[in-house]
Amino acid sequence: MxxxxxxxxxxxxxxxxxxxxxxxxxxxxxxxxxxxxxxxxxxxxxxxxxxxxxxxxxxxxxxxxxxxxxxxxxxxxxxxxxxxxxxxxxxxxxxxxxxxxxxxxxxxxxxxxxxxxxxxxxxxxxxxxxxxxxxxxxxxxxxxxxxxxxxxxxxxxxxxxxxxxxxxxxKTQLGAVGDDLVAAVSTLPADQRALVTCEGAFSYLARDAGLTEKYIWPVNAEQQATPQQIGSAIDFVRQRGVPAVFCESTVSDAPMQRVVEATGARFGGVLYVDSLSEADGPVPTYLELIRHDATTIATALAGASQ
Structure with a gap:
């Protein structure tokens, strides 16, 4: 790096x-x-x-x-x-x-x-x-x-x-948005509660929401994803029947698109982690960031397999 x-x-x-x-x-x-x-x-x-x-x-x-x-x-x-x-x-x-x-x-x-x-x-x-x-x-x-x-x-x-x-x-608002996160994911069938992302940036969110986490690389770095990393993600998606996968706003989604092509999973959308958006964008605040990610994850995982 x-x-x-x-x-x-x-x-x-x-x-x-x-x-x-x-x-x-x-x-x-x-x-x-x-x-x-x-x-x-x-x-x-x-x-x-x-x-x-x-x-x-x-x-x-x-x-x-x-x-x-x-x-x-x-x-x-x-x-x-x-x-x-x-x-x-x-x-x-x-x-x-x-x-x-x-x-x-x-x-x-x-x-x-x-x-x-x-x-x-x-x-x-x-x-x-x-x-x-x-x-x-x-x-x-x-x-x-x-x-x-x-x-x-x-x-x-x-x-x-x-x-x-x-x-x-x-902190009261943070508690409420945390409760909403858990509620959004709780509607998913147990076998769909898997979160596959480009970077391993969602360990804490996945823990809170009861999601199994899989990522292509652990920490954002300059080099391209290795074939071994992409292959591992492909194997996970196939074995678990994961219906949708995601990538973050600050990196290219090209490696994850290779997972999509190899597995038939849907690209579920862009998640935010390291940066907010502009004021007129989807996540101008931290609270909106968590809400956006929770909704994007729950909607894609629930809808992709229907």
Whole structure:
């Protein structure tokens, strides 16, 4: 997997980081007086905005549609980070580039997955390492919220009570969307409760919903899927009679289309994991992401075999 900085680019970014961090943090965005919270990707940004309310300005380093795993920070990202008051990252080895990104910045950061019980990746070179996609469980997402409430209260004690109230209200919504996820899948016959995706990003969601998970590759990487990985997915679909398969919005579905061609399974649709959509798209918020994925999975698995 391609990660981090290389050669001259790394030196340039490091020098820029040192220069900017010397200027100090606490630079507010657009002069509106609010402190700035920077997240590593759009899903975290949306969650953080629900907790922050109007008191903090929350921005994402990566843009909508970005592939988070192998992201390479730009000088502009370093400049933005140096002006932030707090940086939030997922942890669990999701942002392989993050350590170098913040190494020379005098900006506090919080790991929002702290306290989550990670599920291990079961296959290939990543076997035994934590699956980083913990936010795909609405139950885990409530732990994320607690960590955000704590970090925001330390950053801005004057509004700590508001952060606690916002967090509690948002956790209620997360609980409801989690219940809806389980309900959507519970209508499926037991032999149709199998989730086949391109990336192994749905372990936590599958666990919550009672789905058996199968994927082509465990973690998004630059190389194409191997024949062995595609063959394994084909065998699973054939053996289980899986009626529909899926792929994520940030990667090509070409490998999964080969599974479709070989098995006769239906391509059930695009799922969202690492990125939200634009505001007018199907998943502008984290809550909508979970709803979209649950509906897409349940509808395709129920309808494809009818």
């Amino acid at each position: 391609k990660v981090g900085f290389r050669g001259a680019a790394a030196a340039m970014l490091s020098v820029l980081a040192i220069t900017l961090s010397a200027c100090g943090g606490g630079v507010t965005a657009e002069g509106d007086g609010r402190k700035v919270v920077l997240t590593t990707f759009t899903v975290l940004a949306d969650m953080a905005r629900n907790v922050a309310g109007d008191h903090l300005r929350v921005e994402s380093i990566t843009k909508v549609g970005a592939e988070i795993h192998g992201y390479e920070p730009t000088p502009g990202d370093i400049k933005k980070a140096a002006k932030a008051d707090l940086i939030l990252d997922n942890g669990l080895n999701l942002e392989a580039w993050f350590a170098q990104f913040v190494a020379d910045l005098d900006v506090p950061h919080a790991v929002v997955s702290e306290g989550v019980a990670p599920m291990d990746i079961a296959e290939d070179a990543y076997q035994g390492k934590p699956n980083p996609h913990a936010w795909m469980s609405p139950v885990n997402a409530q732990i994320y919220v607690d960590n955000m409430v704590r970090a925001f209260s330390e950053l801005d004690p004057d509004h700590a009570e508001d952060y606690r109230a916002n967090g509690a209200a948002y």
